[in-house]
Amino acid sequence: MTTTLRTALAATFAALVLAACQTLLPVYNVNDAAVSTASGKHPTAGQVRSAIITAGTSLGWHVVDAGPGRLEGTLHLRTHTAVVDIPYSAARYSIVYRSSEDLQAADGKIHKNYNGWVQNLDRQIRTELSLL
Numbered sequence: 001m002t003t004t005l006r007t008a009l010a011a012t013f014a015a016l017v018l019a020a021c022q023t024l025l026p027v028y029n030v031n032d033a034a035v036s037t038a039s040g041k042h043p044t045a046g047q048v049r050s051a052i053i054t055a056g057t058s059l060g061w062h063v064v065d066a067g068p069g070r071l072e073g074t075l076h077l078r079t080h081t082a083v084v085d086i087p088y089s090a091a092r093y094s095i096v097y098r099s100s101e102d103l104q105a106a107d108g109k110i111h112k113n114y115n116g117w118v119q120n121l122d123r124q125i126r127t128e129l130s131l132l
Contacts, residue, residue: 027108028115030095030122037132045069045090051128052086052093059117059124072098075117082114084121095122 035048043051049071056063056073063086066072071086073095081101087094095118103111 023112024104024109025112025115027097027105027110028118029097030093030118032092032094033122033126035089035091035093035129036126038130039132041132043090043129043132045088047132048088048090048093048129051132052088052125055124055128056086056121059120061121073121077117080111080113082117084118093125095125 035043037043052071053063056071059075060077061073061075063071063073066085069087069089071088073084073086075082079102082103083098083100085094085096085098087096097105097110097114097118099105100110100114103114105111105114
């Protein structure tokens with residue numbers, strides 16, 4: 001094997017390793033997002049709960065009650081599973097990482113797709129709340 005070929009293979013390998021490392025990002029959480037509506041009305045906690053459930057189910061999340069003022073959302077995609085806690089009130093809500101499967105979660109980092117799923121859920125919750 002020539003030196004040029006070895007150098008090219010080593011560079012390619014290094015690039016692949018670097019690309020693989022970049023798929024893990026810090027876990028994205030939504031903390032105490034303010035509830036706002038287009039009408040400016042103040043919704044009840046029950047209305048916020050319903051908006052979160054509607055938003056989640058429209059995106060494929062399975063959203064269930066997990067105690068007073070708290071929901072749990074689970075998303076199954078292919079071999080991946082993400083579970084989040086969603087505490088809420090009439091004024092605020094959060095989306096907080098709880099656990100996952102097949103998303104390489106470790107040391108506060110996770111596969112970048114997880115963050116996209118949570119950002120989409122947050123965006124959809126805001127959309128549903130704006131309709132109240």
